[in-house]
Amino acid sequence: MGKAFWGLLTIMLVALAQGSAPALSQTSTIGQSGFPVPRFVSLKSDRVNVRVGPSREHRIEWTFVRAGLPVEIVQEFDNWRRIRDWEGAEGWVFHSLLTGRRTGLVTPWEAGGTTPLRADARSDAAILAELSPNVLVDVDSCEGGWCSVSARGYSGWIDQTRLFGVYPDETFD
Template structure:
């Protein structure tokens, strides 16, 4: 007679710990949005009467750091903070050039041809992500690959 194998269920403690860790990771996950209006004001406080700090263009990526009513507290790639109307944001992924210059390459490799060079703060539409590389599109329509560590966004 063959011995029966019994599947051992996970302990309740293990399941509880796993769920707690998953919730903790979700709480610290970076929430990103991008500007969906043609231009949007980043304000000092979550009201239309507050001072305008910056005018942001369509696609500009922002990290959400808080929420208050119909407003989002946000931070940009330079660490500047402010508030934007939630209705003026979306989830279309974009990146911003972080360094002084960045090479736009024909393929996701440092040995591939340089198609163009871009300056700090240039806004790039995200087309595809592959490991440590992002395929992007410039405002001019030019496309290529950039190293993920040299851009900020999602």
């Protein structure tokens, strides 16, 4: 039988074994790696190939070209991770191309406008900077609907709902 058939069979078996990709609102489970699925991670390299299936034999669907971008792991199969980007596109990457470093993209879904970076975790706190859409930030922690972030020489707090790379009401240090 052809490679296409075996590739499709592999994907179907992975889907049956792992279940379909969980939605953002679903409860996480523990994946083969021992870490929760789904979870956010970031790209380790400036060049990350995203494949249609969990092996090097599967064709490359697209390539990320920016290290640090946040992606969501929605499934695991051996050393492969099925990821989802902020636009909802999904594909498979090798685990070593990902890192547990938490990052966020500021409002990538908005075409314009800015998001305030505040001095404290309060909507009335002083504004330290205005961040444009698609600014990449390091996320240090999130609590009470606010995330402590740093980017471009600034550190402060941003409303958690303005970031892709963290779950709503997620708390971590």
